[in-house]
Amino acid sequence: xxxxxxxxxxxxxxxxxxxxxxxxxxxxxxxxxxxxxxxxxxxxxxxxxxxxxxxxxxxxxxxxxxxxxxxxxxxxxxxxxxxxxxxxxxxxxxxxxxxxxxxxxxxxxxxxxxxxxxxxxxxxxxxxxxxxxxxxxxxxxxxxxxxxxxxxxxxxxxxxxxxxxxxxxxxxxxxxxxxxxxxxxxxxxxxxxxxxxxxxxxxxxxxxxxxxxxxxxxxxxxxxxxxxxxxxxxxxxxxxxxxxxxxxxxxxxxxxxxxxxxxxxxxxxxxxxxxxxxxxxxxxxxxxxxxxxxxxxxxxxxxxxxxxxxxxxxxxxxxxxxxxxxxxxxxxxxxxxxxxxxxxxxxxxxxxxxxxxxxxxxxxxxxxxxxxxxxxxxxxxxxxxxxxxxxxxxxxxxxxxxxxxxxxxxxxxxxxxxxxxxxxxxxxxxxxxxxxxxxxxxxxxxxxxxxxxxxxxxxxxxxxxxxxxxxxxxxxxxxxxxxxxxx
Amino acid sequence: xxxxxxxxxxxxxxxxxxxxxxxxxxxxxxxxxxxxxxxxxxxxxxxxxxxxxxxxxxxxxxxxxxxxxxxxxxxxxxxxxxxxxxxxxxxxxxxxxxxxxxxxxxxxxxxxxxxxxxxxxxxxxxxxxxxxxxxxxxxxxxxxxxxxxxxxxxxxxxxxxxxxxxxxxxxxxxxxxxxxxxxxxxxxxxxxxxxxxxxxxxxxxxxxxxxxxxxxxxxxxxxxxxxxxxxxxxxxxxxxxxxxxxxxxxxxxxxxxxxxxxxxxxxxxxxxxxxxxxxxxxxxxxxxxxxxxxxxxxxxxxxxxxxxxxxxxxxxxxxxxxxxxxxxxxxxxxxxxxxxxxxxxxxxxxxxxxx
Numbered sequence: 001x002x003x004x005x006x007x008x009x010x011x012x013x014x015x016x017x018x019x020x021x022x023x024x025x026x027x028x029x030x031x032x033x034x035x036x037x038x039x040x041x042x043x044x045x046x047x048x049x050x051x052x053x054x055x056x057x058x059x060x061x062x063x064x065x066x067x068x069x070x071x072x073x074x075x076x077x078x079x080x081x082x083x084x085x086x087x088x089x090x091x092x093x094x095x096x097x098x099x100x101x102x103x104x105x106x107x108x109x110x111x112x113x114x115x116x117x118x119x120x121x122x123x124x125x126x127x128x129x130x131x132x133x134x135x136x137x138x139x140x141x142x143x144x145x146x147x148x149x150x151x152x153x154x155x156x157x158x159x160x161x162x163x164x165x166x167x168x169x170x171x172x173x174x175x176x177x178x179x180x181x182x183x184x185x186x187x188x189x190x191x192x193x194x195x196x197x198x199x200x201x202x203x204x205x206x207x208x209x210x211x212x213x214x215x216x217x218x219x220x221x222x223x224x225x226x227x228x229x230x231x232x233x234x235x236x237x238x239x240x241x242x243x244x245x246x247x248x249x250x251x252x253x254x255x256x257x258x259x260x261x262x263x264x265x266x267x268x269x270x271x272x273x274x275x276x277x278x279x280x281x282x283x284x285x286x287x288x289x290x291x292x293x294x295x296x297x298x299x300x301x302x303x304x305x306x307x308x309x310x311x312x313x314x315x316x317x318x319x320x321x322x323x324x325x326x327x328x329x330x331x332x333x334x335x336x337x338x339x340x341x342x343x344x345x346x347x348x349x350x351x352x353x354x355x356x357x358x359x360x361x362x363x364x365x366x367x368x369x370x371x372x373x374x375x376x377x378x379x380x381x382x383x384x385x386x387x388x389x390x391x392x393x394x395x396x397x398x399x400x401x402x403x404x405x406x407x408x409x410x411x412x413x414x415x416x417x418x419x420x421x422x423x424x425x426x427x428x429x430x431x432x433x434x435x436x437x438x439x440x441x442x443x444x445x446x447x448x449x450x451x452x453x454x455x456x457x458x459x460x461x462x463x464x465x466x467x468x469x470x471x472x473x474x475x476x477x478x479x480x481x482x483x484x485x486x487x
Numbered sequence: 488x489x490x491x492x493x494x495x496x497x498x499x500x501x502x503x504x505x506x507x508x509x510x511x512x513x514x515x516x517x518x519x520x521x522x523x524x525x526x527x528x529x530x531x532x533x534x535x536x537x538x539x540x541x542x543x544x545x546x547x548x549x550x551x552x553x554x555x556x557x558x559x560x561x562x563x564x565x566x567x568x569x570x571x572x573x574x575x576x577x578x579x580x581x582x583x584x585x586x587x588x589x590x591x592x593x594x595x596x597x598x599x600x601x602x603x604x605x606x607x608x609x610x611x612x613x614x615x616x617x618x619x620x621x622x623x624x625x626x627x628x629x630x631x632x633x634x635x636x637x638x639x640x641x642x643x644x645x646x647x648x649x650x651x652x653x654x655x656x657x658x659x660x661x662x663x664x665x666x667x668x669x670x671x672x673x674x675x676x677x678x679x680x681x682x683x684x685x686x687x688x689x690x691x692x693x694x695x696x697x698x699x700x701x702x703x704x705x706x707x708x709x710x711x712x713x714x715x716x717x718x719x720x721x722x723x724x725x726x727x728x729x730x731x732x733x734x735x736x737x738x739x740x741x742x743x744x745x746x747x748x749x750x751x752x753x754x755x756x757x758x759x760x761x762x763x764x765x766x767x768x769x770x771x772x773x774x775x776x777x778x779x780x781x782x783x784x785x786x787x788x789x790x791x792x793x794x795x796x797x798x799x800x801x802x803x804x805x806x807x808x809x810x811x812x813x814x815x816x817x818x819x820x821x822x823x824x825x826x827x828x829x830x831x832x833x834x835x836x837x838x839x840x841x842x
Contacts, residue, residue, distance in 0.1 A: 104684065364823060
């Protein structure tokens with residue numbers, strides 16, 4: 001037996017350089033780990049350290065430690081270390097890897113951490129095909145917290161939280177994470193290995209190295225599930241625990257390659273060059289001062305202070321009407337604000353917005369007492385009519401102004417603007433016809449600013465031209481209406 | 488730079504990228520989704536990472552990873568999403584990792600609604616996660632402040648190695664106003680403590696774990712000392728006609744805008760009213776309140792919550808002055824007229840002097 005071992009297996013008496021020389025533990029124990037005698041983590045750590053050393057990547061490795069017995073992995077591995085919240089190591093690792101694509105990110109997780117609380121994070125990291133390596137140590141139990149059941153606990157297995165043994169009826173079946181993840185298209189390599197005897201350990205060494213090497217080659221997501229003995233919690237000798245891995249765990253969790261797409265995967269391409277800092281404002285669409293700006297002076301003799309409420313059905317262009325007004329105000333050097341209707345009514349098919357255009361800084365962008373109400377339908381008129389400031393204007397899209405809405409202290413222009421827009425070619429331009437009316441009445445903004453705003457907001461040449469005609473038509477309609485009828 | 492009309496949510500992203508933010512990990516939620524959408528558009532074009540995570544829990548833990556790697560990073564969410572992020576926020580505070588989190592608040596509890604409320608104050612300002620920690624909280628009230636306070640948020644996050652929350656209501660996120668951005672884009676050097684998968688950073692380690700009682704006590708005390716420093720240097724508030732105010736109106740976010748208008752109108756009526764608007768909610772500008780209390784004889788707090796910030800106002804005043812409260816919730820906003828009436832009735836009861 002011993003000669004066989006010497007031939008087949010490498011006997012290592014020295015500690016890998018990937019481990020720290022001494023461990024940050026209580027002084028008297030600085031050369032030994034915190035793991036129990038016979039625990040599989042010692043072997044799993046050693047195999048991982050060996051792989052890192054052989055691949056010559058120690059400086060590049062960032063190890064993500066989980067919550068569980070291996071929470072202190074960072075005390076042993078002389079690599080970059082990040083300790084993560086319970087189950088979240090794949091999410092943490094995702095961002096480390098994406099921040100530094102040249103780093104080698106290894107997420108080392110137990111079965112409680114990975115298969116229960118972290119089941120979403122591992123599933124999605126695998127599904128995204130994150131170029132990282134996961135070492136998943138499965139001992140079918142929560143060990144660090146004293147031996148509670150995990151999703152991986154075997155049927156019939158007793159634990160502190162399955163004192164009568166795990167039952168399929170109550171806790172469901174043992175979760176086969178490797179097989180589950182292998183149904184995804186992205187993972188490049190998933191293998192289940194064991195630490196049940198030296199032969200298994202040798203295979204585990206090969207698998208772990210390959211999983212790390214895949215990442216070095218840029219092939220994508222690899223996971224090695226390691227069936228690992230826990231003599232302390234299983235209440236067995238170290239020898240019996242190894243036997244239990246071989247003779248019992250393996251029945252539920254068969255060893256072997258679950259998926260291997262190593263040969264068919266192409267390495268990932270490096271990210272494109274990041275732009276220079278000077279290029280960034282332009283990419284963000286931030287306008288520079290030296291860009292041509294239409295020099296404008298609005299009607300200086302008149303104090304501009306528009307409090308506008310625009311309301312109608314969704315699809316009538318309510319928000320755009322408001323935006324054009326605000327954008328034009330800004331272009332004319334005025335203070336502006338635009339606030340969309342926001343709240344429970346947002347999804348009910350009606351829409352409204354608050355617009356302020358003023359010479360003075362705008363205190364509140366909320367228009368509760370408008371001096372202009374643009375009501376594109378009757379429900380909107382009924383909703384906001386009473387809020388209009390005495391002496392203000394109601395521009396209403398309807399053939400007749402409903403009699404019961406007549407107040408007597410506001411100006412009203414009621415016309416079928418949809419029809420007017422239709423006569424121009426498209427009823428959807430009613431919003432701009434109504435804006436034309438408002439602009440004509442208020443005389444607050446120069447036409448050049450309106451043009452500039454339309455150019456900014458209306459990208460289609462056809463619509464720009466139609467909207468310009470609609471605005472002009474609105475101005476005309478107001479002039480023709482004998483300056484409205486006070487009602 | 489020229490002023491441009493823009494939504495608050497979009498301004499946050501542009502300002503963040505100019506400030507060197509190169510990672511956005513998030514999960515969509517109304518009314519914060521425009522932030523993720525803008526980040527999805529601009530991050531890849533500027534050499535950054537955008538990733539829509541599987542949940543808010545994953546998103547905040549991705550920030551934990553990006554921040555550990557020394558990258559300026561941010562996320563955005565609202566009420567229920569922020570609740571899910573509390574785990575990661577606590578871990579980041581514990582591990583002293585900077586990040587910026589925009590909370591564009593909505594109505595609660597539970598699914599509540601998508602309208603604007605200010606009911607996330609407790610979970611954000613008081614800390615919704617476990618342990619002895621604080622987050623720095625900034626409360627913009629205009630689109631310009633969405634941009635400016637985002638820049639500040641990244642500075643403070645790095646300076647204090649701590650999560651910073653931009654607490655804005657749905658109105659400030661959704662409204663468009665002219666905004667002017669920082670003149671230049673910057674990209675700060677990677678911080679010395681970061682783990683980057685290089686020889687120089689091999690010895691670095693990020694953790695919030697401190698097993699020994701003395702260890703953890705020492706850590707918590709050092710965090711405390713840091714928060715005290717922040718309290719001394721970072722509290723900010725805007726004063727509006729407070730010099731001779733006898734009644735001080737208090738509100739943050741969109742409420743601050745309404746209070747400005749109300750203050751102007753009451754001043755026009757000759758009432759000695761002013762407004763104090765906390766810009767930082769943590770550190771809370773206590774000293775400003777105490778200074779005003781020397782002259783003012785009462786304070787009126789207006790909130791779109793059932794009374795959350797008012798607790799900090801009362802703590803700051805420590806019983807020295809009466810504090811009145813006007814509240815609207817559920818997505819309703821206290822209107823200008825409503826606040827005006829409330830304050831006038833209060834002023835009459837209190838016989839506030841006219842100018």
